[in-house]
Amino acid sequence: MNKKIVLLGPYPPPFGGVSIYISTLFEFLKNRGIHLWTYGEREVSGANVRYLRDKRRELVPLLLREGRGARIVDCTHFLVEYPSLLVPLWVILKRLLHFEWVKIVQDGSLPSRYKQFNVFRRALFRIAVGSVDEFIVLNEALERWLRAEIVVKREVSVIKNLFPISYGDRETQLPAELEVALELFRQRRKKVCSIGVFIPDYGFADVAEAVERLRLETGEDVGLVLLDGDFASDEEYRAEVLRDRDWLVVLKNVPHPQVFQILKRCDVFVRGFGLDSYGLSRVEAIWCRLPVVATRAGEIRGMLLYDFGNVDDLLFQLKRALSGAQVEETREWATRYRQEAEENLKSISNKLGIDTERTTQ
Secondary structure (H helix, E strand, O other): OOOOEEEEEEOOOOOOHHHHHHHHHHHHHHHHOOEEEEEOOOOOOOOOEEEOOOHHHHHHHHHHHHOOOOEEEEOOOOOOOOOOOHHHHHHHHHHHHOOEEEEEEOOOOHHHHHOOOOHHHHHHHHHHHHHOOEEEEOOHHHHHHHHHHOOOOOEEEEOOOOOOOOOOOOOOOOOHHHHHHOHHHHOOOEEEEEEEEEOHHHOHHHHHHHHHHHHHHHOOOEEEEEEEEEEEEOHHHHHHHHOOOOOEEEEEOOOHHHHHHHHOOOOEEEEOOOOOOOOHHHHHHHHOOOOEEEEOOOOOOOOEEEOOOOHHHHHHHHHHHHOOOOHHHHHHHHHHHHHHHHHHHHHHHHHHOOOOOOOOO
16 A cells, blocks of 8 residues: 555544444554544544544644645545535645545435535535545445436446444443433333434334334334434424333434444334435344344345335334244345445455455454
């Protein structure tokens, strides 16, 4: 690896998909000489790590000091997905400092949101996209959109964000505060889990309604735990989801290793996000041997599907998942997804120009 490679993006908490992507990838590649420029709610330190307390103010000085000639792998949201006034300065510095810009696009909502961009934001987006040297996207739909509608001329590669998880199979105890929070949930006869945030796009209201209807129709004591990534929130929506539902538990900013321990205590996982570009939590639930009910967005293989917003279909699939009919199929898909995770790690390593020798040691 001759060129300095920088991984730029958020680090958990909060525990959104991009921050999990960054932390997982850096954990595998940090001993290969990759650098991390990051930001988040908790300071990160270590060899080759630069933590930005104020990402927009501190990024430019860091770029001037350490970015010349680097290959910068960008997972931020403020240069392409939500283009800001930093874009023109970033593009000028790219020309002056001669760094490469590899943009990883993970936001499945970008194609639909782009249609709503005003003239100014669309201009910033076009400036940014025109300066990217290479794109990596998480699914074929994003690739088609960039090529056909945005008409990018640079290389666009599809590499999914599923990587091996070293702690996924470990049996560890949850912290005492989480055990207390889950005490009543553990006593429920059936247990449902969903991951997202409290905004309508993530479908928590649909999941809660489906579980409520399931309780009424079957008379079974079904509990629901919502794992809130806390990177966005609509307080009115949150209040509506929680109202008069004492069988519903919310856990906020659960560290990624502990998510696996919670999933293993459940009977079914629901992913209600309507715009998933991949949906990592779907596969992680399958790795925990849980049947998955999910929207027809992102990864869908081996899952029970419904259309976003269709609570009737969601309820039907919940009943199927809880019947136990998916056990063998879920086990088979868990094995297949583990193989694909290894392949994805090799692919991203190759694409970033990092030694392709096994990185999961």
